[in-house]
Amino acid sequence: MLIATWNVNSIRTRLSQIIDWINQVNPDILCLQETKVVDDDFPVDPFKKLGYSVEVFGQKSYNGVAIISKIKAKNIKKGFYDDSESNQNIEIFQDQKRLISADFNGIKFINVYVPNGSSMESDKFKYKINWLSCLASFLDELEKKGELICLMGDFNIAPTHLDIHDPTKYDGGIMASEIERTALNNVLKGKLIDSFRLFEKNTGHWSWWDYRNNAYELNKGWRIDHIYISRELTSKLKSCVIDSLPRSNLRPSDHVPVMINLDLSDINAGYFEDDDDFFEI
């Protein structure tokens, strides 16, 4: 099963590039961030024509997440909590559409667009850290239920110095600070594993290049888009690749897709049995 994440920086501007990429790669699940469109205006038809279902959680101009899938989603949840579970502490996070989750084949897929944080002195930075704290609580609840998890998206954090083209210049700053890395590790708690690092130990692999200063041509990138999976799933993980080619498109997104291949053939045999039924591939 091919599972991908891509911050497309506007679904409407990038639509033809996304459709082209789907036709080339044929992913089973594609999680998008920064769709920048209200749900009613999301272009669902081009995806439906290719046999995909579309689940969206968007807003005007900013943020917005979506899950495109060949498999039918179960338990679609938009934001940290459904309306029925309203919680005073997280209500301030519901106006920014940054998280959508759904179950596929007995695995909880969580698609996130973590706030950027602007500068470390800003209120937006506090918002980023608080948002990550909310995400940690959200995952704690899932952990308690024993859910298998795939947490993916644009994290706006380089996990280590290996994930920055110039760590001497940027380590310790925004997207690379100890505060952010600690907040991220508090989400992962050693239970969720960075898929990419199971295959690649070296630096020089980026998922985002700034539009400015010829960053892509100079290969001055960052690895800030990630796919984390439950430790129990790592034996099923066959690959994790960053497809940097779409960054050379005309009018590209500043991010590129990251993709894993999970071999869930044993789930077909009913290995993971749900309360109510077996999972279809």
Place this chain on the structure above:
DNA sequence: ATGGCAGAAGCATTCTGA
């Protein structure tokens, strides 16, 4: 230290992103 580039809103310019 700042700007640079891009997208959305909306029609000049501002806000936001990372």
